[in-house]
Amino acid sequence: MANFQQSNSITIGLIQGKDFGSLEANLSFTINQIREAAAKGAKIICTQELFNSSYFCREQDTRNFELAESIPGETSQVLSEIAAELEVVLVACYFEKRSSALYHNSAIVLDRDGTLLGTYRKTHIPQDPEFEEKFYFSPGDSNFPVWKTAYGTIGVLICWDQWFPEAARLMALKGAEILFYPTAIGWLSEEKSEFGLEQYHAWETVQRGHAIANACYLASINRVGVEGAIEFWGQSFVCNSYGSILQKASSSETETLVVECDMQALEDMRKIWPFFRDRRPETYQSISQSFIDT
Numbered sequence: 001m002a003n004f005q006q007s008n009s010i011t012i013g014l015i016q017g018k019d020f021g022s023l024e025a026n027l028s029f030t031i032n033q034i035r036e037a038a039a040k041g042a043k044i045i046c047t048q049e050l051f052n053s054s055y056f057c058r059e060q061d062t063r064n065f066e067l068a069e070s071i072p073g074e075t076s077q078v079l080s081e082i083a084a085e086l087e088v089v090l091v092a093c094y095f096e097k098r099s100s101a102l103y104h105n106s107a108i109v110l111d112r113d114g115t116l117l118g119t120y121r122k123t124h125i126p127q128d129p130e131f132e133e134k135f136y137f138s139p140g141d142s143n144f145p146v147w148k149t150a151y152g153t154i155g156v157l158i159c160w161d162q163w164f165p166e167a168a169r170l171m172a173l174k175g176a177e178i179l180f181y182p183t184a185i186g187w188l189s190e191e192k193s194e195f196g197l198e199q200y201h202a203w204e205t206v207q208r209g210h211a212i213a214n215a216c217y218l219a220s221i222n223r224v225g226v227e228g229a230i231e232f233w234g235q236s237f238v239c240n241s242y243g244s245i246l247q248k249a250s251s252s253e254t255e256t257l258v259v260e261c262d263m264q265a266l267e268d269m270r271k272i273w274p275f276f277r278d279r280r281p282e283t284y285q286s287i288s289q290s291f292i293d294t
Contacts, residue, residue: 008264010152012178012217013042013088014257016236016249018225019054023067026052027075030092031082033256038086040258043112043151046091048223048236049159049184050105053095058228060135068097071119076108084114089149091156093182095136096121105137105158107182112150120145122158123167130188130229133160144170152177152263159183162207162220166287172214173276177266181207181220186232200233208243215241215270217261224252241269 015033020026030051037045050056052075056064069075075094083090089112096106096119105122121140125133144167146155155171155178162181171179185203187196204220211218217240224234237248238259249255270276286292 007151008262010178010261010263011041011043012219012238012259012261013037013040013045014219014221014236014238014249014259015045015047015051016222016224016234016255016257017048017051018223018232018254019227023052027078029254034082034088034090035086037256037258038088042088042258044089044091044149044154044178046180046219046221047093047182048221049093049182050095051093051182055184055223055227055230055232057133057136058130058230060132064136065103068095068103071096071106071108072116076110076116079108080110080114080116083110083112087112089151091154091180091182093158102138103136104140105133106140107156107158109147109149109154109156117147117149118145120156120158122161124160124164126160144174146171146174146176148175154178154180156180156182159185162203165210165213168210168214172216176216177263178217178219178261179210179214181218183220183222184232185222186230189229189231192231200235204235204237208239208245211239211241212243213275215266215273215275217241217266224254241266
């Protein structure tokens with residue numbers, strides 16, 4: 001692992017992509033965007049969810065399991081070499097084959113020297129029309145790790161994890177200062193006109209709330225394009241610990257955001273809004289129950 005560098009700011013990069021039709025084309029696009037973000041000063045760079053494939057979960061088809069690969073594996077090796085060459089930290093989310101019987105929606109974290117620090121496996125797995133994820137993914141058992149990278153301490157959660165405040169809280173309690181959410185979320189064509197704006201606002205608002213409640217920076221990286229009945233809404237964004245959006249990508253175009261995160265401002269905010277000091281965990285025991293009858 002590379003030596004940890006204390007800094008008053010951390011510049012992060014978010015790669016908002018789309019499906020270009022093949023694993024090779026998607027990987028090539030992402031590598032080009034990693035280089036572009038690094039050239040602009042990004043030190044921690046994150047991809048969208050399932051970055052090197054289509055969003056194949058729109059249907060239940062056993063042939064799609066051929067898209068999965070082991071970690072470590074060919075993709076992690078390619079990205080490890082890029083991370084070491086550019087001296088950047090990379091977070092990349094793709095389909096993991098853990099064994100012939102166990103598959104995950106996973107994100108790897110590579111340090112600036114190319115070291116594979118670890119893997120986060122998506123914990124909360126959705127099941128909806130066009131989002132048939134339970135067919136493919138087993139829930140992760142990663143216990144919400146955080147990583148002290150060369151440039152800062154980060155946590156990684158994936159898409160549906162965005163809606164669960166417990167996940168963000170646990171990573172913040174373990175020291176995460178920036179939360180990354182690789183994502184693939186969009187509108188169903190038959191729902192957009194009636195529910196689209198409210199769905200989007202809910203998605204953005206809940207994440208901004210996680211940033212505030214946990215005194216963290218938060219980066220959400222979505223994809224764009226239309227795949228089947230899904231119109232991915234893009235609009236990847238970074239917000240600070242007050243929930244203020246620092247940058248937001250477009251709703252329809254591929255784009256790479258490069259955003260500076262002021263870590264001194266984060267520390268100052270944590271001093272004047274001491275949420276962690278005033279927590280009362282001894283009163284929260286019931287949170288571990290699935291439901292509380294009253």
